[in-house]
Amino acid sequence: xxxxxxxxxxxxxxxxxxxxxxxxxxxxxxxxxxxxxxxxxxxxxxxxxxxxxxxxxxxxxxxxxxxxxxxxxxxxxxxxxxxxxxxxxxxxxxxxxxxxxxxxxxxxxxxxxxxxxxxxxxxxxxxxxxxxxxxxxxxxxxxxxxxxxxxxxxxxxxxxxxxxxxxxxxxxxxxxxxxxxxxxxxxxxxxxxxxxxxxxxxxxxxxxxxxxxxxxxxxxxxxxxxxxxxxxxxxxxxxxxxxxxxxxxxxxxxxxxxxxxxxxxxxxxxxxxxxxxxxxxxxxxxxxxxxxxxxxxxxxxxxxxxxxxxxxx
Amino acid sequence: xxxxxxxxxxxxxxxxxxxxxxxxxxxxxxxxxxxxxxxxxxxxxxxxxxxxxxxxxxxxxxxxxxxxxxxxxxxxxxxxxxxxxxxxxxxxxxxxxxxxxxxxxxxxxxxxxxxxxxxxxxxxxxxxxxxxxxxxxxxxxxxxxxxxxxxxxxxxxxxxxxxxxxxxxxxxxxxxxxxxxxxxxxxxxxxxxxxxxxxxxxxxxxxxxxxxxxxxxxxxxxxxxxxxxxxxxxxxxxxxxxxxxxxxxxxxxxxxxxxxxxxxxxxxxxxxxxxxxxxxxxxxxxxxxxxxxxxxxxxxxxxxxxxxxxxxxxxxxxxxxxxxxxxxxxxxxxxxxxxxxxxxxxxxxxxxxxxxxxxxxxxxxxxxxxxxxxxxxxxxxxxxxxxxxxxxxxxxxxxxxxxxxxxxxxxxxxxxxxxxxxxxxxxxxxxxxxxxxxxxxxxxxxxxxxxxxxxxxxxxxxxxxxxxxxxxxxxxxxxxxxxxxxxxxxxxxxxxxxxxxxxxxxxxxxxxxxxxxxxxxxxxxxxxxxxxxxxxxxxxxxxxxxxxxxxxxxxxxxxxxxxxxxxxxxxxxxxxxxxxxxxxxxxxxxxxxxxxxxxxxxxxxxxxxxxxxxxxxxxxxxxxxxxxxxxxxxxxxxxxxxxxxxxxxxxxxxxxxxxxxxx
Numbered sequence: 001x002x003x004x005x006x007x008x009x010x011x012x013x014x015x016x017x018x019x020x021x022x023x024x025x026x027x028x029x030x031x032x033x034x035x036x037x038x039x040x041x042x043x044x045x046x047x048x049x050x051x052x053x054x055x056x057x058x059x060x061x062x063x064x065x066x067x068x069x070x071x072x073x074x075x076x077x078x079x080x081x082x083x084x085x086x087x088x089x090x091x092x093x094x095x096x097x098x099x100x101x102x103x104x105x106x107x108x109x110x111x112x113x114x115x116x117x118x119x120x121x122x123x124x125x126x127x128x129x130x131x132x133x134x135x136x137x138x139x140x141x142x143x144x145x146x147x148x149x150x151x152x153x154x155x156x157x158x159x160x161x162x163x164x165x166x167x168x169x170x171x172x173x174x175x176x177x178x179x180x181x182x183x184x185x186x187x188x189x190x191x192x193x194x195x196x197x198x199x200x201x202x203x204x205x206x207x208x209x210x211x212x213x214x215x216x217x218x219x220x221x222x223x224x225x226x227x228x229x230x231x232x233x234x235x236x237x238x239x240x241x242x243x244x245x246x247x248x249x250x251x252x253x254x255x256x257x258x259x260x261x262x263x264x265x266x267x268x269x270x271x272x273x274x275x276x277x278x279x280x281x282x283x284x285x286x287x288x289x290x291x292x293x294x295x296x297x298x299x300x301x302x303x304x305x306x307x308x309x310x311x312x313x
Numbered sequence: 314x315x316x317x318x319x320x321x322x323x324x325x326x327x328x329x330x331x332x333x334x335x336x337x338x339x340x341x342x343x344x345x346x347x348x349x350x351x352x353x354x355x356x357x358x359x360x361x362x363x364x365x366x367x368x369x370x371x372x373x374x375x376x377x378x379x380x381x382x383x384x385x386x387x388x389x390x391x392x393x394x395x396x397x398x399x400x401x402x403x404x405x406x407x408x409x410x411x412x413x414x415x416x417x418x419x420x421x422x423x424x425x426x427x428x429x430x431x432x433x434x435x436x437x438x439x440x441x442x443x444x445x446x447x448x449x450x451x452x453x454x455x456x457x458x459x460x461x462x463x464x465x466x467x468x469x470x471x472x473x474x475x476x477x478x479x480x481x482x483x484x485x486x487x488x489x490x491x492x493x494x495x496x497x498x499x500x501x502x503x504x505x506x507x508x509x510x511x512x513x514x515x516x517x518x519x520x521x522x523x524x525x526x527x528x529x530x531x532x533x534x535x536x537x538x539x540x541x542x543x544x545x546x547x548x549x550x551x552x553x554x555x556x557x558x559x560x561x562x563x564x565x566x567x568x569x570x571x572x573x574x575x576x577x578x579x580x581x582x583x584x585x586x587x588x589x590x591x592x593x594x595x596x597x598x599x600x601x602x603x604x605x606x607x608x609x610x611x612x613x614x615x616x617x618x619x620x621x622x623x624x625x626x627x628x629x630x631x632x633x634x635x636x637x638x639x640x641x642x643x644x645x646x647x648x649x650x651x652x653x654x655x656x657x658x659x660x661x662x663x664x665x666x667x668x669x670x671x672x673x674x675x676x677x678x679x680x681x682x683x684x685x686x687x688x689x690x691x692x693x694x695x696x697x698x699x700x701x702x703x704x705x706x707x708x709x710x711x712x713x714x715x716x717x718x719x720x721x722x723x724x725x726x727x728x729x730x731x732x733x734x735x736x737x738x739x740x741x742x743x744x745x746x747x748x749x750x751x752x753x754x755x756x757x758x759x760x761x762x763x764x765x766x767x768x769x770x771x772x773x774x775x776x777x778x779x780x781x782x783x784x785x786x787x788x789x790x791x792x793x794x795x796x797x798x799x800x801x802x803x804x805x806x807x808x809x810x811x812x813x814x815x816x817x818x819x820x821x822x823x824x825x826x827x828x829x830x831x832x833x834x835x836x837x838x839x840x841x842x843x844x845x846x847x848x849x850x851x852x853x854x855x856x857x858x859x860x861x862x863x864x865x866x867x868x869x870x871x872x873x874x875x876x877x878x879x880x881x882x883x884x885x886x887x888x889x890x891x892x893x894x895x896x897x898x899x900x901x902x903x904x905x906x907x908x909x910x911x912x913x914x915x916x917x918x919x920x921x922x923x924x925x926x927x928x929x930x931x932x933x934x935x936x937x938x939x940x941x942x943x944x945x946x947x948x949x950x951x952x953x954x955x956x957x958x959x960x961x962x963x964x965x966x967x968x969x970x971x972x973x974x975x976x
Contacts, residue, residue, distance in 0.1 A: 225951045227895070243467075272951045276921035311917035313899075 007269040009218075011211045018066040018206055025062045026184030034267065035177055035284050036063060036151070042263035043216055044174020044256070045150040046128050047115075047288065052155065054179045058196050060111040060151040067212060069108035069147070072128075076118035084124035086135050097166030100137070100274070105129055106145055108209060112152040116162040126150070127169050147212050149289050165287075174256055176288035193283050213291060215232065215266065222262035225273045230313040231275055232258060235282070238292060238310045245302060246293045254290050260285050275312045282307060321358075322474050323464040327427055328354045330416060330457040334434035335408045337450070341441070342405050343393045349386065351453050353412035379413055386413075403911055424465050431458040445838055456481050498871040500864035501847045516972060518766055519599045520747055525568040526712050529747070531723035532702050533799070535765035538597055539834050542761035543760040545591035549607070549698050552795050553643045555771070555783065556605040556763060558748035560622040562657045566665035567712045569730060570747050572657060578619040582649045583780075585611065585642035595636045595839055602630050605748055605763075608783070614638060621649055622744070634839045648780040650742065658742030658775060666734055668714040673738030681775055683741045688737055691789045693844040694728070697721065700874060701802065702726075703792035725794075728786040729770040742775035746783070751798040757826075758833030766799055888916060896958060897949040900965045904942050911970045921947055938968055 015037060018036040022033050036059065039046040048056050057073070064071035087103035104110065105126070107232055112126055129135045130150050134143050152173065155162060170176070180192060188194075232254060238250025249257075261273045270277070282302040290302040300308065332354060340348045386409045387397070394402045411430045418424055435454045438447055459481035464472070472480065517540060522530065540556075563572030589611060595605060604617055604625040613619045614637045617627045650658070661670075680686045698721060705722040710714045711733045716727050723731075729745050736743035750769035752761040771785040788795040794802035841849070854862055862870070887909075905915045908928060915924045925943040929936045945961040948954045 168929050191602075223952065225953055227950050272947075274922060274947065274951055276922050279918075279920060308916075312920060 006271050007266070009215075009269070009301060011207075012266065012269055014206045014211070018063075021066050021203060021206075022059070022062045025196055025203070026059050027189050027193075028182045029055070029059070029179060029234055032059065033176055033211070034264075035175060035281065038260060038267050039175050040067075040149050040212070040249035040264045041117075041215055042174055042218055042259045043147075043264060044260065045152065045172065045241055047170070047172050047173040047176040048151065048153045048179060049156060049176060050178045050180065053203070054181060055196075056153040056179060056308060057111060057113065057312075058200070059179070060109065061197075062203065063151075064109040065200050065203040066205060067109070067207045067209075069149075069209060070145070071109045071111070072107040073111040073113060074104050075113045076115050076122070078117055078119060078163075080118045080122050081197060082122050085122065086129070086137055089138055098138075101139075102142075103273070105144075108145060108147055109150065110148075110150045112150055114155055115152040116154040116165055118163065120163055122168075123163065123165065123169065126152075127172050131172055147209055147216065152221055158189070165304050166167065169286045170251065171250070173259060173288065175284040177284045190311075219259065219266050221261045222265050223272075224258065224262070225272065226256075228261075228273050228275070228278070231278060232308070234313060235278070235306060235310050239286075242309070244293060244305065244309075246291045249286060249289060253286060257282060257285050323461060324728050325429070326464065326474060327424065327461045328358060329416060330431045331411055331427065331434065331453060333457070333974050334438075334454045335411065337438050337441070338404055338408060341401065342408060345389065346386075346405055346408055349382070350408055350412045353382070353416045357418070361498070364677060372630055373503065375417070379417055380946060383410070383413060386776070400440055404440070407437065421465060425462070426463070428461050428856060431461075439766075443843055445834065452485070456485055459484060491875060494874045494878060496845070497850070497853065498867060498874060500867045500871075501845065501850050509754070514516050519601065520558045520605075522561075522601070523568055523570045523601075523757045524561055524726050524730070524745060524747055524770060526705070526708050526723070526727055526730070529726040529768050529770055530705070532768045533703060533724070533766045536830075537765050539599075539765055539767070540594055540596045541760055541762050541765045542592050542594050542752065543758075545593075548754060548761060549590055549643055551798055553607075554749075554751050555608040555746075555762075555785075556744060556749040556752075556767075557608045557610070557624065560586065560620075560624050560773075560897065561745040561747065562622075562654075563660065564662065564730070565735070566662045576621050578621050578623070583609065583623075584646045584648070585609075585644070586646075587642060587644040589640050591638075592636055593636055593848070595634060595844070596631060597634055597732050598630060598632050600630050602627050606608075607643070609642060609645045609647060611642060617757070620656070621651070621878075623647065623649070627902055627949055630835070631836065631857050632842055635840045636840065636844050646780045650775055655742055655775075658744055659737050659740065661734065661737050665709070665711055666713045666738065666767075668718055669731070669734055670738045672717070675782075676735075677739050677903060683739075683774070685737070686739050686741065687774065687784060690732065691784075691786065697726075699723070699790050699796065703786065725787045726770045728790060729772050732786040733772045736772065736774050744773050746771050746773055750785075753798075753800070755829045755832055755836075757829045758836055760833075760836060762832055762836075774874075867944055870974050871884065879913065885966060895950065897946060897955075897961060900958075900961050901942075901950070902944045902945075903974070904965045904968060907965075907968060935970070938964070942968065 019030065019033050019037065019305075022281045023030050028031065030101065039157055040063075041280065048059075050056060061071065061073075074080075083103070084101050085105050087101050087106065089098040089100050091097075092099040110126075115123060115126070125135075130143065130148075133146070133148055134141055136142070154165065181187070234249075234259070236249050236254050240247055257278060261277045264281050265271070265273045268277075283301065286303050286306070291300050292305075321798070332351075335347075335350060340954055387406070390402060390405050390409070391397055394405075396402060397406075407430075411427070411434055414423070414427055414430060418427055433456065433536045435451050435458070438451060456478060460474070460477040463480055464477050466475075467477070517769050526527065557613075559571060561569040561571055563570050590607060592607070594604070594606065602716065604627060607627045609623060610619065610625055613625055617625055617637070620626055629783050676686050676689055680689055686801075700722040701724070702722050703724060704728060705716075705724060708720065713731050715729050716723055726747075733743040733745050737831075747768075747770045749763045749767040750771075751767050752763040753767075754760075769787070769788065771783060773781045773783050776782050783796060791802050854860075901921070905924070913924075913928050913932075921943050928939050932939075942961065945964060946956050949957050949961060
């Protein structure tokens with residue numbers, strides 16, 4: 001069954017069309033697409049951790065295309081400098097003045113590819129911009145263009161030449177997901193189908209930035225009943241006091257869960273948050289924030305374990 | 314096993330548990346064992362447990378010390394006891410070795426072993442005492458030990474010691490139903506719950522089978538319980554409560570003993586009259602082979618026999634509380650007297666009691682019949698200022714003559730002995746009977762408690778046509794002793810109220826009441842817990858409607874009950890929906906229960922939509938109802954539409970799980 005979809009908003013309908021469109025490009029990854037859009041609606045940023053070649057770039061490119069957002073890709077390497085991201089002032093001899101050349105960060109959607117290959121200094125330049133929605137260059141503060149959304153990808157940390165993101169930086173990402181390999185059916189379609197990049201070129205934008213900002217504002221109006229807040233608090237409490245995890249979830253993580261759950265509900269045209277909404281987004285919201293204490297002999301991820309051990313009040 | 318960083322509080326908890334478990338044994342152990350015990354445990358606590366280095370570098374040294382202490386300890390135990398087997402030695406070694414184990418404990422496994430040792434040490438207390446306080450004490454220790462075990466497994470240090478204790482108490486309380494089932498149904502064998510070794514009851518106070526001046530008055534200073542009696546009907550009058558114990562025939566002038574071996578009673582030569590008194594007598598362990606019974610017993614119970622002088626005896630010394638079902642008649646005529654018994658009932662040592670014999674000769678010339686002589690002697694006692702006292706002057710020389718003609722102060726054994734000597738001197742067959750007189754009625758439990766201070770001695774004389782007649786010379790000197798009990802005759806003898814409370818009537822009566830309630834509790838404890846043998850078990854099962862169950866079916870029943878109760882508990886936990894404060898949640902839980910009974914158990918973490926989908930997927934025909942109820946519930950609980958509550962209530966109440974037709 002499905003509870004009644006009680007929001008009738010043309011933008012949401014368009015958003016769902018967009019999901020369909022992207023699903024035709026990135027095959028068999030509808031959940032990842034939905035989570036990414038949820039993340040955008042919740043004004044968060046997403047981190048995709050996976051091995052190269054599973055479609056991270058294609059996904060971000062496709063989303064930018066359907067949403068009609070300006071798109072920039074920054075390939076992180078160990079010699080990338082902060083100025084390569086933020087921009088730089090260059091002396092213009094004609095005007096006899098310094099002229100600012102904005103970096104790739106001045107776009108709506110940034111794909112920060114292989115973010116953990118850059119040095120911590122460069123990483124933090126991006127991460128600060130993500131948190132503040134503005135950058136300060138040579139004592140001048142410049143607003144970023146809204147909506148601003150970063151899809152960062154990182155290679156698994158055990159690969160050579162990586163600078164792992166510290167926990168405090170990871171916390172800046174609302175979600176972390178992995179794409180994983182496509183299933184057999186999707187893979188077959190991929191093999192026989194057309195070139196994905198060319199498909200993106202054909203995508204017609206159904207959306208614009210203003211609509212997206214309006215939807216982002218609408219997330220706030222999603223209702224959360226006491227029962228849902230109780231459930232959320234039980235989750236936080238269990239993560240802190242059950243002794244199963246090294247560190248409990250922070251209040252910021254609690255807000256992140258709530259916000260993501262609201263965005264998820266909106267994306268599904270629901271005006272209320274249900275326990276299922278929380279459970280849907282929980283693995284990607286807390287996956288990078290929660291670790292098992294002691295030996296990891298579980299066959300569940302910490303987030304799955306958490307879900308199974310907290311009763312819905 | 315991994316080495317664990319045992320936090321100090323858990324180590325302390327374990328040490329305290331082991332110490333307390335062994336504590337009741339300390340007075341019984343050679344003095345140096347508790348000393349070593351304490352020293353080793355203190356040493357373990359002092360040794361810097363955090364400095365792993367210490368343990369690694371000094372390992373061989375500590376190992377050597379341990380072996381040395383053990384060898385010295387075992388040799389010490391052997392020289393103290395002269396053996397390495399037996400109860401006391403076993404426990405001594407256990408206490409010694411448990412402290413050594415604590416000293417060497419390093420790995421998780423070691424600590425487990427220590428905790429199990431603690432459990433074992435706790436149980437050994439049963440070898441000495443089986444009273445209620447002991448059991449409570451043991452429960453406390455068990456709680457501590459269990460808390461330690463939980464603590465060892467609490468790797469993330471989630472619980473503080475108080476929480477650990479709480480958790481382990483909860484565990485123990487939860488195990489009580491299983492404990493009860495095991496206790497009630499476990500097949501029983503005859504004998505006490507815990508077989509006691511030979512040396513268990515070496516120093517028990519009580520009536521002996523010999524009597525000399527001062528032996529009973531000494532006994533009277535103890536207020537220990539001798540036995541408890543519950544009567545089937547009314548309690549007989551105080552003056553009829555003569556509890557017959559050893560019958561003494563032979564005297565050496567000072568000490569009275571039974572003399573030759575006692576023969577079993579072959580043919581009864583007794584005539585009873587009046588109504589019989591039925592009662593259950595619960596005897597405290599005496600380590601002796603006789604049982605006290607109200608005069609005069611009709612028949613011996615199953616595992617005992619009557620002697621020719623109507624003493625009730627058993628084949629084995631009584632080493633545990635035991636109950637006997639008895640029947641007595643307080644009015645009787647006992648005619649039993651054989652030829653050789655007549656000789657023994659007149660025998661006196663050749664050269665003793667000169668004055669008494671002279672006195673008896675005078676009486677014999679003065680009076681004709683034995684009855685007259687008896688009366689004359691009793692009158693003489695009465696008229697010559699004899700005093701009934703607990704603290705008579707010491708008798709030197711010929712104790713009977715000294716008492717009769719000099720000191721004239723004595724307790725019951727003095728009077729009984731002197732009277733019997735006078736009888737025999739006058740040619741009347743007589744013997745001394747020892748036992749108890751009276752008893753204290755406990756109104757709380759409606760039973761009679763006979764304590765050591767009720768000990769008494771009296772005489773029996775043989776009269777031609779009346780048989781053996783009980784004459785209690787004490788009755789002449791102190792009639793209150795017989796009619797109102799020793800509590801009134803010699804109040805200072807009975808120390809049942811502490812000195813400080815004596816002057817306050819409210820407090821002392823309160824004290825009495827508390828004492829009686831405790832005594833009742835103790836009595837019930839003996840009757841139903843310690844004395845829970847095959848008969849009581851059968852009795853209880855009969856009450857439950859199970860007749861003639863043998864041990865095999867009992868074992869099967871036991872396992873069925875155990876399995877059943879665990880199953881019930883599991884089922885309860887599975888189906889139970891926690892009571893919710895929100896009415897919507899309550900109705901929804903009811904709905905879930907209805908589905909749970911048909912196999913659709915909602916997981917605690919399963920959201921309403923997911924649950925509904927799961928049900929609908931396999932039971933398509935229920936889709937309408939399930940969807941409606943779920944929708945209502947979601948609306949009320951998550952959308953705050955409280956006005957739909959009545960609708961939900963009705964929907965849930967009318968919901969019936971029907972099998973689809975296609976199934």
